[in-house]
Amino acid sequence: MGSRDYIKITTMANNVPRKTVKEADSLQTDEGRLVKNCLQNTESILLAAANEPSLAMYRITEHVRKSVVQMVGTKETSQATSDRLTGAIYDTDYAIAASASAAKSLDTFRAINADLKNAIHISQQLAYKMQQRRSSGHKK
CATH class of the missing domain: 1.20.5 (Single alpha-helices involved in coiled-coils or other helix-helix interfaces)
Incomplete structure (x- = not known):
């Protein structure tokens, strides 16, 4: 029977005990057939609704x-x-x-450094020569 084996049904009248689908299938009464048809119709309606494209x-x-x-x-x-x-x-x-x-630019910086050292050396030589001229002018 599949998934319907586990569906329980109760009737409202007289608080009839719960019956499984298998028990409902075994009943040969009109009530059993009506319950079975109702379950099948409900199942088909639910499947159709669940698979509805919209x-x-x-x-x-x-x-x-x-x-x-x-x-x-x-x-x-x-x-x-x-x-x-x-x-x-x-x-x-x-x-x-x-x-x-x-x-x-490392080579450029090295050349600049060498030129600065040379300029400092020339500046020191000029300062030394200027000092020598001043000191030689005072001695005369």
């Missing part, structure tokens, strides 16, 4: 309505994370390019 569309619509809010929030969070990640990538690329540029 009901399925309603369930899908409800699922979408409930899920869209969460999906939009997730999309916004993902977009914000993507934007932050893109910014971090640009910053990292800029830092890499700046450090590569600094590495290339």
